[in-house]
Amino acid sequence: MKLKTLQRTMARAVMQPLTRSERMRQTAPNGKPMRSYAARFVKPNDRLTSFERLEIYNRQYWFRLLSSMIEDFPGLRAALGGRRFEEMCKAYITDCPSRSFTLRNLGARLESWLRKHPKWAGAKQALALDIARLEWADIEAFDGKAVPALRPEHLAGTTEARLRLKLQPYVQLLSLKYPVDDLLLEVRKDDEDTDFASNAFQEKRKRKRVQAVAKLKPAPIFLAVHRIDYSVYFRRIEPEEFAILSALRAGEPLGKAVGAGLRKTAIPLDQRAASVQQWFQNWAALGWFCHL
Amino acid sequence: MPANRFNGFSEYGIGIGLRAPHYNHILTRKPVCDWFEIISENFMIDGGRPLHILDQILEQYKVVQHGVSMYFGSAEKPNREHLRRLRELVKRTRTPWLSDHLCWGSVDGRYTHDLLPMPYTFEAAKITAQKIGEVRDFLEVPVAVENVSSYAEFHVSEMTEWEFLNEVVERADCGILLDVNNIYVSSQNHNFNPFDYINSVPAERVAQIHIAGHSKYRKYILDTHDHPVIDPVWKLYERAIRRVGHTATLLEWDDSIPSFQEVHDEALKANRFLSSTLLAAAV
Numbered sequence: 047m048k049l050k051t052l053q054r055t056m057a058r059a060v061m062q063p064l065t066r067s068e069r070m071r072q073t074a075p076n077g078k079p080m081r082s083y084a085a086r087f088v089k090p091n092d093r094l095t096s097f098e099r100l101e102i103y104n105r106q107y108w109f110r111l112l113s114s115m116i117e118d119f120p121g122l123r124a125a126l127g128g129r130r131f132e133e134m135c136k137a138y139i140t141d142c143p144s145r146s147f148t149l150r151n152l153g154a155r156l157e158s159w160l161r162k163h164p165k166w167a168g169a170k171q172a173l174a175l176d177i178a179r180l181e182w183a184d185i186e187a188f189d190g191k192a193v194p195a196l197r198p199e200h201l202a203g204t205t206e207a208r209l210r211l212k213l214q215p216y217v218q219l220l221s222l223k224y225p226v227d228d229l230l231l232e233v234r235k236d237d238e239d240t241d242f243a244s245n246a247f248q249e250k251r252k253r254k255r256v257q258a259v260a261k262l263k264p265a266p267i268f269l270a271v272h273r274i275d276y277s278v279y280f281r282r283i284e285p286e287e288f289a290i291l292s293a294l295r296a297g298e299p300l301g302k303a304v305g306a307g308l309r310k311t312a313i314p315l316d317q318r319a320a321s322v323q324q325w326f327q328n329w330a331a332l333g334w335f336c337h338l
Numbered sequence: 339m340p341a342n343r344f345n346g347f348s349e350y351g352i353g354i355g356l357r358a359p360h361y362n363h364i365l366t367r368k369p370v371c372d373w374f375e376i377i378s379e380n381f382m383i384d385g386g387r388p389l390h391i392l393d394q395i396l397e398q399y400k401v402v403q404h405g406v407s408m409y410f411g412s413a414e415k416p417n418r419e420h421l422r423r424l425r426e427l428v429k430r431t432r433t434p435w436l437s438d439h440l441c442w443g444s445v446d447g448r449y450t451h452d453l454l455p456m457p458y459t460f461e462a463a464k465i466t467a468q469k470i471g472e473v474r475d476f477l478e479v480p481v482a483v484e485n486v487s488s489y490a491e492f493h494v495s496e497m498t499e500w501e502f503l504n505e506v507v508e509r510a511d512c513g514i515l516l517d518v519n520n521i522y523v524s525s526q527n528h529n530f531n532p533f534d535y536i537n538s539v540p541a542e543r544v545a546q547i548h549i550a551g552h553s554k555y556r557k558y559i560l561d562t563h564d565h566p567v568i569d570p571v572w573k574l575y576e577r578a579i580r581r582v583g584h585t586a587t588l589l590e591w592d593d594s595i596p597s598f599q600e601v602h603d604e605a606l607k608a609n610r611f612l613s614s615t616l617l618a619a620a621v
Binding site: 047048050051053054060061086087088089091092093098099100102103106107110111114136143144146147148149150168185189190191192215216233273276277281305 | 360379382383384385386387388389390407408411412413415419420434444445446447449450451452454457459461462465489490491492493494495497527528529546557560
């Protein structure tokens with residue numbers, strides 16, 4: 047058997063989902079018995095059959111990738127429940143196997159996949175999508191690129207009509223249907239606390255978390271996921287702020303971006319200038335603008 | 339045997355893996371440690387805290403890069419994005435050498451994120467050696483390949499694991515990161531004498547040695563890096579050191595990670611064997 051053929055044959059078996067009892071399936075990817083599939087290329091030894099040796103890798107693959115998803119999406123897990131979340135992850139990983147050298151990117155396609163497969167979240171679909179988006183934005187904000195901040199001298203000689211402000215690549219802008227920022231912070235707090243808690247206390251926490259998810263009502267929010275001193279923060283922003291920042295990110299000139307942001311605003315006309323000034327002051331203080 | 343061309347002629351002592359639970363201790367207490375090994379992939383990112391921490395570590399300590407997903411043995415071309423990011427990191431750390439595993443883990447662009455065992459064939463050796471050469475030429479830094487722990491063997495194999503390792507490193511003209519714990523684990527899983535392995539390794543190519551703990555199950559051993567080093571592994575280390583001389587040594591501890599001091603103390607046990615080789619050399 048040539049190298050590439052062997053690797054394809056083994057990878058198909060290793061990446062095939064486990065049974066409910068977390069064992070290797072009896073049926074191989076080609077529909078034939080897995081015992082004969084494994085025996086074709088894996089040698090048995092005096093303690094393990096070919097099937098059992100291959101199974102070690104099959105189990106390691108799923109344990110490793112599921113652990114990574116659990117670590118990256120604790121909020122979604124809290125929303126769906128542990129068992130359903132794991133079943134969803136298995137389906138997701140089967141449909142979207144990792145195409146990156148790093149597990150950091152494993153969940154990159156989760157939100158778009160979940161959108162196409164609403165059965166996993168059922169009635170909580172909108173909530174689940176919001177949490178998945180926030181948790182992925184959190185990852186992007188954590189290790190996203192930062193470039194030198196904008197300084198006044200960078201603006202010299204530019205007219206307002208032509209001025210384009212660029213946002214730091216790590217700043218993530220989200221428009222969400224649910225206030226999932228609070229939920230995620232709560233879940234994380236629980237996770238930190240339960241490291242030192244008894245089983246009974248953990249169960250109580252778990253129930254509390256499920257109740258918190260069940261009670262969460264839709265309430266549209268706009269978020270900037272950003273970082274200060276290398277820690278990620280969720281900052282709620284006004285709809286107008288979201289619109290202006292989104293327009294700037296899309297490359298619109300400053301004047302046009304502000305115009306787009308205020309198009310549907312309910313802010314009284316005489317207060318708009320002050321609001322805009324305050325927003326820009328805040329964004330600049332947070333270091334969100336960078337040099338082109 | 340002193341430092342050689344496969345470790346950039348660098349004289350390193352005993353190091354430990356740089357792991358997140360120890361960041362605070364290292365940055366605030368600044369403990370003495372000869373060097374740290376980083377998992378390259380953890381820092382092949384665009385920015386944020388991990389790179390900030392790394393830069394602080396680089397100001398005070400020697401750092402060597404160790405990768406887990408280059409997959410020299412995969413029958414496909416190296417991932418260009420991976421190489422580009424790795425080169426950026428090499429520039430940042432100025433690592434004197436770089437290591438990754440003699441294994442495969444991706445096929446048709448799909449990653450298993452595991453260190454899958456090689457079939458020990460001449461075809462695989464040729465493909466693997468070619469890829470190691472491509473990576474070394476692109477990164478312009480000496481490369482050492484690490485033997486992995488394995489739980490399966492293949493019918494198509496034409497030689498032993500150590501013969502395969504020798505075939506690959508001779509063809510690629512690269513170094514070896516000799517993991518004595520992996521040799522022990524595989525020897526138990528595949529019923530061979532681990533000293534045969536150690537005795538066959540080309541000593542002049544050993545750039546670095548890994549030591550670690552593992553987990554024993556009823557029918558096999560798993561390389562889990564979550565325990566102290568056991569005596570049989572120290573005996574293999576002793577034999578390896580006698581053969582290859584004073585070599586940069588690193589303790590891996592990746593799960594159930596104890597305090598920095600505990601991990602470092604475990605690593606420093608290697609001094610028992612390293613000092614005897616220095617003494618022998620002096621005499």
